[in-house]
Amino acid sequence: MVVNLTPNEILIICLVALIALGPKQxxxxxxxxxxxxxxxxxxxxxxxxxxxxxxxxxxxxSHDQELLRRAKETDSCASQDPNPRDLQ
Structure with a gap:
């Protein structure tokens, strides 16, 4: 939080504080x-x-869950692939 105060504004704030509180407080x-x-x-x-x-x-x-989901998809795809010997 940045407050942009000009030197004149800071001086006025200090003077008001000095008057309101006094030099001791x-x-x-x-x-x-x-x-x-x-x-x-x-x-x-x-x-x-x-x-x-x-x-x-x-x-x-979330990334770990995505990796697990992809691994399960890969496993299910691998189990569905036909055996190359069955194709001959």
């Missing part, structure tokens, strides 16, 4: 906000990794 509040964003980013990464793992596993299982 501003650093602590900024740390809490940064910590929250860090946790959100880590959880997002973990969720993305878990989702990718589940999708990869499903694709692999």
């Amino acid at each position: 501003l650093p602590e509040t900024a740390r809490k906000i940064a910590k929250g964003f860090g946790q959100l980013r880590r959880q997002s990464s973990q969720l993305r990794a878990e989702f990718t793992s589940v999708v990869d596993q499903a694709v692999e299982e």
